Structure formats: structure tokens, C-alpha cells
Amino acid sequence: MRRRTPEPYLWLLFSGGGVVAALLLPVLVLLFGVLMPLGVLDWPSAAHLAALLDPVVVRLAVVAVVVLCLFHAAHRIRFTSEELLGVARFDLIIALLCYGGAVAGGVIAVVLLF
Amino acid sequence: MTTAYRPRRDYGWFLRNRNYAVFVARELTSVFVAWAIVFLMVVVDAVLNGGDPAAFAGRPWVIALNVLTLAATAFHAVTFLNLAPKATVIRLDGYRIPDWMIQGGNHSAWLLVSAVVAYFVLRSP
Amino acid sequence: MTEAKPQQARQATPKRTITLEVSRYRPGQDEEPVFESFEVPLMDDWAVLDGLNYIKDQLDGTLSFRWSCRMGICGSCGMNVNGRPRLTCGTFFTEFAEPGAGPIRIEPLKGFPVIRDLVVEIDDFLDKLRHVQPWLIREGEELPLTSEYAQTPAQLEAYKQYSMCINCMLCYSACPVYVLDPDFIGPAAIALAQRYELDSRDMGDRFDLLNLDEAVWGCTFVGECTRACPKHVDPAEAIQRYKVTAAMRSILPWSRSRR
Amino acid sequence: MIDVLIVGGGGAGLRAAIAVAETAPELSVAVVSKVYPMRSHTVSAEGGAAGVIGAGDTLDEHCYDTISGGDWLCDQDAVEAFVAEAPRELIQLEHWGCPWSRERDGRVAVRPFGGMKRERTWYAADKTGFHLLHTLFQTTLKYDGIQRYDEWFVTRLIVDDGRVHGVVAVDIRTGRIETIAARTVILTTGGCGRVFPFTTNAAIKTGDGMALAYRAGAALKDMEFVQYHPTGLPFTGILITEAARAEGGWLINKDGYRYLQDYDLGKPTPTPKLRSMELGPRDRLSQAFVHEQQRGRTVETPYGPVVYLDLRHLGENKIDARIPFVRELCRSYQNLDPATDLIPVRPVVHYMMGGVHTDPDGATPIAGLYAAGETACVSINGANRLGSNSLPEILVFGRRAGTAAAAFAREHRQAEPPAVRSQGEDERRQLERAREGNPDGERIADLREEMQRTLEGAAGIYRTGAELAKAADTLAELRERADAARVDDTSATFNTELINLLELHTMLDVARTIVACALNRRESRGAHQRTDFATRDDAEFLAHSLVHRAPDGAPSVGLLPVTITRWPPGERVYGRD
Ligand SMILES: Cc1cc2nc3c(=O)[nH]c(=O)nc-3n(C[C@H](O)[C@H](O)[C@H](O)COP(=O)(O)OP(=O)(O)OC[C@H]3O[C@@H](n4cnc5c(N)ncnc54)[C@H](O)[C@@H]3O)c2cc1C
Ligand code: SF4
Ligand code: F3S
Numbered sequence A: 001m002r003r004r005t006p007e008p009y010l011w012l013l014f015s016g017g018g019v020v021a022a023l024l025l026p027v028l029v030l031l032f033g034v035l036m037p038l039g040v041l042d043w044p045s046a047a048h049l050a051a052l053l054d055p056v057v058v059r060l061a062v063v064a065v066v067v068l069c070l071f072h073a074a075h076r077i078r079f080t081s082e083e084l085l086g087v088a089r090f091d092l093i094i095a096l097l098c099y100g101g102a103v104a105g106g107v108i109a110v111v112l113l114f
Numbered sequence B: 001m002t003t004a005y006r007p008r009r010d011y012g013w014f015l016r017n018r019n020y021a022v023f024v025a026r027e028l029t030s031v032f033v034a035w036a037i038v039f040l041m042v043v044v045d046a047v048l049n050g051g052d053p054a055a056f057a058g059r060p061w062v063i064a065l066n067v068l069t070l071a072a073t074a075f076h077a078v079t080f081l082n083l084a085p086k087a088t089v090i091r092l093d094g095y096r097i098p099d100w101m102i103q104g105g106n107h108s109a110w111l112l113v114s115a116v117v118a119y120f121v122l123r124s125p
Numbered sequence C: 001m002t003e004a005k006p007q008q009a010r011q012a013t014p015k016r017t018i019t020l021e022v023s024r025y026r027p028g029q030d031e032e033p034v035f036e037s038f039e040v041p042l043m044d045d046w047a048v049l050d051g052l053n054y055i056k057d058q059l060d061g062t063l064s065f066r067w068s069c070r071m072g073i074c075g076s077c078g079m080n081v082n083g084r085p086r087l088t089c090g091t092f093f094t095e096f097a098e099p100g101a102g103p104i105r106i107e108p109l110k111g112f113p114v115i116r117d118l119v120v121e122i123d124d125f126l127d128k129l130r131h132v133q134p135w136l137i138r139e140g141e142e143l144p145l146t147s148e149y150a151q152t153p154a155q156l157e158a159y160k161q162y163s164m165c166i167n168c169m170l171c172y173s174a175c176p177v178y179v180l181d182p183d184f185i186g187p188a189a190i191a192l193a194q195r196y197e198l199d200s201r202d203m204g205d206r207f208d209l210l211n212l213d214e215a216v217w218g219c220t221f222v223g224e225c226t227r228a229c230p231k232h233v234d235p236a237e238a239i240q241r242y243k244v245t246a247a248m249r250s251i252l253p254w255s256r257s258r259r
Numbered sequence D: 001m002i003d004v005l006i007v008g009g010g011g012a013g014l015r016a017a018i019a020v021a022e023t024a025p026e027l028s029v030a031v032v033s034k035v036y037p038m039r040s041h042t043v044s045a046e047g048g049a050a051g052v053i054g055a056g057d058t059l060d061e062h063c064y065d066t067i068s069g070g071d072w073l074c075d076q077d078a079v080e081a082f083v084a085e086a087p088r089e090l091i092q093l094e095h096w097g098c099p100w101s102r103e104r105d106g107r108v109a110v111r112p113f114g115g116m117k118r119e120r121t122w123y124a125a126d127k128t129g130f131h132l133l134h135t136l137f138q139t140t141l142k143y144d145g146i147q148r149y150d151e152w153f154v155t156r157l158i159v160d161d162g163r164v165h166g167v168v169a170v171d172i173r174t175g176r177i178e179t180i181a182a183r184t185v186i187l188t189t190g191g192c193g194r195v196f197p198f199t200t201n202a203a204i205k206t207g208d209g210m211a212l213a214y215r216a217g218a219a220l221k222d223m224e225f226v227q228y229h230p231t232g233l234p235f236t237g238i239l240i241t242e243a244a245r246a247e248g249g250w251l252i253n254k255d256g257y258r259y260l261q262d263y264d265l266g267k268p269t270p271t272p273k274l275r276s277m278e279l280g281p282r283d284r285l286s287q288a289f290v291h292e293q294q295r296g297r298t299v300e301t302p303y304g305p306v307v308y309l310d311l312r313h314l315g316e317n318k319i320d321a322r323i324p325f326v327r328e329l330c331r332s333y334q335n336l337d338p339a340t341d342l343i344p345v346r347p348v349v350h351y352m353m354g355g356v357h358t359d360p361d362g363a364t365p366i367a368g369l370y371a372a373g374e375t376a377c378v379s380i381n382g383a384n385r386l387g388s389n390s391l392p393e394i395l396v397f398g399r400r401a402g403t404a405a406a407a408f409a410r411e412h413r414q415a416e417p418p419a420v421r422s423q424g425e426d427e428r429r430q431l432e433r434a435r436e437g438n439p440d441g442e443r444i445a446d447l448r449e450e451m452q453r454t455l456e457g458a459a460g461i462y463r464t465g466a467e468l469a470k471a472a473d474t475l476a477e478l479r480e481r482a483d484a485a486r487v488d489d490t491s492a493t494f495n496t497e498l499i500n501l502l503e504l505h506t507m508l509d510v511a512r513t514i515v516a517c518a519l520n521r522r523e524s525r526g527a528h529q530r531t532d533f534a535t536r537d538d539a540e541f542l543a544h545s546l547v548h549r550a551p552d553g554a555p556s557v558g559l560l561p562v563t564i565t566r567w568p569p570g571e572r573v574y575g576r577d
């Protein structure tokens, strides 16, 4: 029996995160990060936004988006840094740091939202 | 007899050809993805815990960074959705659905999702 | 018979010449590869390989390189031409000969140890091919040698593309992951595994051979392997498809079916 | 000591290796090849492999096509064995995974081929040889017992007292010269097209195995029969497969006229008709070209006169489905698209009917020495091979030679005689001397070119006694000059100049036998056409040429009767019925 590898699971999270990030992030950054601060659009009222976040499903979804996107980023950062800097022999540490960061982000999101 | 020459490690490989550079750029969009999440969490925090999202988002450096982030996440979206057919070969009747159809579907989904999100956010109460 | 003598026609009045900068590495003589320049006739229908043969035949008999079929099918003449992995028998001077173009640089395929001049070591690559068990695996009783296993054109089509690999290794040379980490099983070997995995006649299961950090999970989808491949095998696709298969198999361990 | 040592990693060699591994797993088997096996020339074969399978076809018809195609110079017992076993070999390949092209219902598809009365040519698009070789190679990887010596060049057979004992070989990579002792040796080194200047053959086809056997005292058979393929691309000599004509391509001259109708090959029809016109045998088509040229109806190009192969009426879809490689080759190497343009073609040296004299089990008169594939002459090809008979030949006789050698090795377990060591030492000294270099002599390439020109001039499609006699002298003299050839490369590592020198020597030996046999055969038959003896002469020459190396190194030619079983010699009829 060969050693089991966690890569399939990490890759699934990475791919899911990639899809979620691709579908959601550009529009959110466009609205909240660019158009509203620049005054092209008005900020919606805090109450409206809070209302949007009110249902539990939405909160859970936000947590999922956060976790997936962070995993996506963590996965790519792990591999790219190893390839660019040639530090693949420290893979275990790098992987722990990257995925650890993603998990931490998830925890913070839970704390914020619930 | 191992007299073969083993080339030294090439630290600048990603500068050797345009495609490599595009690849690295694609991978580095992930840093912006991470930042986008951080930024959105700050906004969420402000919304839920009584802060002013506009104050943080309005700082010049944050706007500048977000303009870059917009470009990066859009680039991420385009590349990611374009590459999807490679992993998902779909066959109907034994013949393969051409890549452009799958890509077209992905991009339509992206537009749709974006429109829905924008609608809910901007719908005035 | 008065037949034309192609060999002579070949050398008929070259209009111009072109410079080939050829990487030389002579063990025991050179510490590391050095470039040597040769002037060769710039003929319209010459490939880079014809230029190298001109050097070997007329200018310097000590230049070493591999070639055989000169028709893009044996896979032995892969080299780095102006920084890109190419089959030299299928790369023509006309591509580089616009006025003002510099010399053509010819180096051994990147990512492999250099035995001499343009010849690289490929045994490790062959071990990788063998690792994926590239043969048809059957279980149970064999058909007698009087009838074939049926396979419809559509079933053939499902793996055909991955069976077109000529083992030229251009994809390895193009893949930064392989060049940085030679343990990576690499594009052609995984495409070959897929060639059998997707063959309707094959009953084998190469999950344990492919679901490894140094097999499909080593690939970060640079995609350059596919761009380099002269036979349109699309190894990048083969790998990404197996990633999906392997991931599904991992979360649904009971799903043994491969298709 | 290795039980079965196979020299050559092409189709014949790999098939032999598997046969040994399967039938005699307790024996040791090794494949020595001067290139990695999947680079062997079998990889270039395009069109297909003949084997009776379809309804309405019979073994007898395949026999008859082969024998009449070979102008009655085939040994009919060998042909019968070959035809009977070909289909099971092709099915065996299928069972090993070969991606044969298929009919809609999943059965293997067959296509027509030149000189064949029925559709019986199996194909894998137009990369049949490629798929066949890779399937065989990948299948050998399954057997741990098959050892490989990749990129080792065999320079000598060790023969003592009428029995083979092994080979001497150079490891090209390190330059190490080694004696490999073996109980049996199978030569599967392929053909020798490179003795001619304009050939479809890959660079490695230099007739090494023929020369090895010849020098060791074995006979070569029917060496005068050199096949010209009618459709090679000018300049490169790259082959445009006969499948292009089988799918409906036309040969036209400079006036757009399907000229084959003028040469007793039938009447033009819009769709291909078996054994007629463009589907006639290769010797007759190549000869027709020469006559067209003499009538001034060919087109002059910088690379000699050409006619055109017209595929335009087949349409893009059919071309892409059936002969995609033809399109790929035309686009890359001729800068034209067969879907819209005419392809310039001319006859090109393609295949060697002759080779090492063997019986139908591949055995040579030297005990323990076998040969199979293009390097051997069993003989099933006679005076002219039919297209698509060679791939099944390498399978059928590769397997037979493998099995026979295994049986021999099992029964004859000899001890190593002292000759092994002494002959090995002798060879080593010679090779080391060659590697010391020689700054003076003539360039290898120049000598090679002179040899090639000599052969093309004298032993081309049409030959005369006077020219052949002159060529024999030129070649004898070239042989001497080659001993003093210039060698600059004194390195041990990957010394390809040394290999080129060794190949020049083998080619010269082979070239001399071709000319000697051609000179001796005072008749015209199949691919051997003498303008001074223009007809077939069954009374004297219904016989194989057998050529031995005389003590002075010159070839000495004799005759051996042809085996006739059921098909007495008759007229070769194409396009009339
Ligand atoms: C372009 C082309 C197309 C063809 N198409 C068809 C077709 O459609 N149908 C058909 O039936 N036939 C076809 N043929 C003919 C057929 O391909 C060959 O006759 C057949 O492949 C020969 O196989 P082989 O195994 O005998 O030799 P090869 O495949 O030539 O193998 C020879 C082997 O011997 C090794 N070797 C040689 N010398 C030495 C040495 N000194 N030391 C060590 N190793 C050595 C080489 O490395 C190689 O591995 C075609 C031929 C050509 C040229
Ligand atoms: S996949 Fe393509 S590039 Fe890679 S070895 Fe095969 S043919 Fe060459
Ligand atoms: S270039 Fe390399 S990283 Fe993957 S997609 Fe191709 S194998």
C-alpha cells in the first residue's frame, strides 16, 4: 500500500475556491472596493447590508466562501512560492503555514459572523 | 561513469518565456484573492459591529490596492474559467463537447452570478 | 539512368548563410557547455537538423546529436532551439531567416543531464514511462487469437489523442515543475497512463500509481507541456482530467468505475 | 551467458523478445539496439498490415497476390505459413492494445492496398508502424525478464566452428567495448535503404545485421531486389503512403493525365479498383515513372523530375479521417495542403527484399544464429514485396525466430569456447584503433555520398551489365578508401563519428552484394530490371541468388532453387480480368 496523500482533498478545496473566487470576488471588489469608495455608487445603508447578512444560510455561505477562497489562495501560494524560490524541501512547513492561515481566516469569519 | 553535465538550478526560469510569466502572474492573483477576502471581512465587521465600512474602504491606499485587486481577480476569473474544460471533458453521443462551449457556459454563469449579487446589494430598501 | 542526385542538389548554390550557435559539451574537455558558431547554407527547405548534419558532414565530424527518421515520428531529435524545445527535423530555417535575424541557438533539451554536446540522458524518463504500467491489463479469460475485442470508433476516439505520443520529451523540457524537480513523473508518462485508463479494453487501475505527490499532484498546470507537444497529445489535459478522477475516487472511495 | 540475444529493437526484435519471454520464461533474453527501441524504423511505417480477416477473403488469395506480386520468386511454403499466421499476429497486437482503426460496429477495419485483390490491410489511421512499435515496446515493459541494452552498437558476431557464441558491442554512451556471450543470436536489424542517396529509410537503416552475418560466413539472399516506392516527396524522400492511393488518390503526369493506363495496369476508374491502376504493385508503378520521364511527361524540379499525386477530390474530411499524417507531412515538409494542392512525388528507395538467408523459422545455416524482419530473407517477398506485407512479416517471423531460438538455447547449453575471448579481444583492438582517429583521409560523408551515387547510377530502377560491372569496381575501391577515412572524434563518450564509420563499412559490404547479385541475374524480374536482359527467364533464374563473402572479401554469387508448392509461375496480370 502506498502512503496516502492529502492532495486530492486539498485540490478539491483549491478548485472549489477557484470557482467561488472567480464567480464572486470580481463583482464584490468592484462594488465595495472601487465604485462605492470612489463615489460612483452610493454606499447602501448599513441596515440594508446587515439585513442581507441576517439569514443563517447567508452567514454560513459567507463562511464557506471565506474558507474556500483562502484555501484556494493558500494552495497556490504554497506551490508558487516553492517553485519561484526553490524551497520545495520545506514543503511541510510551508503547507502548514498556508493552510493554517486559511483555517485561521475561517475561524475569524465564524467569530465575526456569529 | 557519470560524466554527464547537470545544469545548475535556474532561478529565473519564469522570465525565460512569456507563457511562464503569464503562469506566474496567474498564480500570484491568489495573493489578491486573499486580500479581497480580508478586505471584505473588514467591511462585514464594520456592517455587523457598528463601524463605518466607507471609512476604511475610502483610504487612498485601500482604493489603489482594490483597483489592482479588481484587475487580478478578473484575470483569475478569466483564466480559471477558461481552463476548466481541460479537467472536464464532456462527451455526448461519443463526441466531445468543444472547449469553447464549456468556456462560454462558464463565462455566462459568471455574468449571471455577478448580476444577481449586484442586484441584491444595490436593491434599495 | 539519369536520375537527379538529391545530395548534390542539396548543396546547390546557397544564396546566403546562417549562423548556428551550437552548444558543445565534451566530457573531460569542457567543464560546462560552451557555444560554438558554425556558418551553414541558408536553404529554403532545410530544417535545423539539415544544418546540424551539414556541420557534422562538412565542418566538424565531432559534433554529437541524435536523429533518425527526419519525419517527426521517431522522437529522437528534440533540442532547444532559440530557447524553446523543438523537434529539429520539423523546425525550418525559414522560421528564423527574416532579414536581420540573429543566429539560431541550439542547445540540448533543458531539464536533462547532458551526456555530450546535444545528447541528453533519458533512462530516467523511460523508468517513468514504465512506472505507469503502459500496457493493456486484462482480468479473467483471454479471448482466443481468432477474434478481437470490439471497440467502436467512439471508444477509440476517447483515448486516441493520448496514444499519439512519440516520447520526444519536449514536454518535460517545457515543464518548469519537472525541470526544478526531476522526481515529477511528468506529462508524457501521465498522458500514457491515461491512454490505457481510457481504453475501453483495459481493466487495470492505475490509481495508486497516479494519485501521488510526484505524479498528478505535482503538476501545477503550467500548461507549457501542451504548447510544446509536436503531436497534439495535450498532456496538460490528461493530467487535469486524472486529477478530477483521483479526487472523486478519494472522496467516493467505493466508486471504482473509471469512466 | 544470455540464452537469447536479440540484435535490434524494431518490430521484429521486440516481437521475438516477447515470444521468448512468454514461451520460455526461464531463459534470459536481451535486446541490444543502437537506438532506443521506440525510435526504430518500424515507427515510420504508415499504411498498414495485411492479414486475411474479412468475409469473402481467403488465405489462398493472399498467397496468390503475394506470390504473383513477387514475380514467383517467393518460397511458397514460407508464404503459406506467413499468410496463415498473419491474422493471429495482428489480433495478438490488438489484444496488447494496438489502436487499430475500427468499423462502426467495433470490428477492426481493413483497407485496400497495392497488388492486393481484397481489402485486407489493417491500419491505425496512417501511423500503423508507430502504433505497432509503441504497442510492442510498451508490452515488453511488462516482462521483467527482458533485459535491454539501449544505444549499444553491435560490431561483430562471434562465430566459432559453425556455431554462434555471442556478439561484440560498443556502449555508445560510455564507449565501453564489451563481449556479450550468448547461446543464440537473432538478427533483427532492419533494412539498408541508406546505401542509396534518395530513400524513405531512416538514418539508422544501414544494413548492419546483413553485414554482420555476411562477414561471419552466412549467406545473403536476393540482394539485387531493391524496392522503389512510387511516391516519395522530392528532396527529403519522405514517404507518402500507398494508403493515399488506396483511399482513392490518383497519379497524374504534367498534363494531368492518369498515365498508368498506358502501362498495362488497367483503365482509370473514378474510385479505386483493386489490383489495377494506382493499386498496381510498386515495381510496375516505379518503372512506369521512368518511362514517363523518358517521354518528357514529368515535371522538372530542383530535386529531379516528379509526377503528381492528386488527393484533392477526396476532400478534407476523408483525408483527415484516413490519412491525417499525409496531410501533416505535406504541410510541414512540402509546404502544401493535399486537400487543395497536388503533391509532387517521385520513386524512392524504400525496402530491401533481400537479406540474411533463413528458413521459415528464421534459422540461418550458422547454428544458433537466427534472423527476422527486413534484415532477413525468408523469403516471402520474392522479387517485389507487396505493400503492407512487411509489418505482418516482422511479427510472424519475429515470433517464429524467437520461439525457435528459445528452443535451441534450451537444448544446446554449450560452454564458452576460448574463441569468444580471442575474437572479442581482436574486435576491441580494431575498434580502439579506429577511435584513435585519423586526421588525414577522406571525409566519411564524402565516401558515403560516392557510394550512394554509384548505387543509384548502376542499381536503380533499370540496370545494365556494363554499369553494374563498373560499379562493382568502384565499390571495391571505395571499400579500401573507407579503411583510411578521416576520423576527428577520439572521444569515448557518444562518439557518433565512430558509429558513422562503422555504418559506412557495413553499407559498403551490403552495397557490393547488391551489385554482385544484380550483375549475376541476367534477366528482368520484379524490381530487378535489366535493359540488356529485358525478360523473365524462368529456365535459368527461377532461383534465389545466394551471395557469400569470398576469402578475399569479394562477394561470390550462387543460385538456390525457389520452393514452389501450389502456384506455378505465370504471367503477372494487373488491371485486366
Ligand atoms: C517510410 C516507410 C513506411 C513503411 N510503411 C509500411 C507499411 O505501411 N506496411 C508495411 O507492411 N511495411 C511498411 N514499411 C516497411 C516496414 O516498416 C519495415 O520493413 C519494418 O518496419 C522493418 O522492421 P524491423 O523490425 O525488421 O527493423 P527496424 O524497425 O528497422 O529495426 C531495426 C533495429 O535494429 C537495430 N539495429 C540496427 N543495427 C544495429 C546494430 N549494429 N547494433 C545494434 N542494433 C542495431 C536498430 O536500432 C533497430 O532497433 C515501411 C517502411 C518505410 C521506410
Ligand atoms: S506528450 Fe508530446 S511533447 Fe511529450 S513526449 Fe509525447 S509527443 Fe513529446
Ligand atoms: S507544463 Fe508541467 S506543471 Fe503540469 S500542465 Fe504541463 S505538466
Ligand code: FES
Residues within 6 Å of the ligand: C067, C068, C069, C070, C071, C072, C073, C074, C075, C076, C077, C078, C087, C088, C089, C090
Ligand atoms: S528525426 Fe525522428 S523525430 Fe526528428
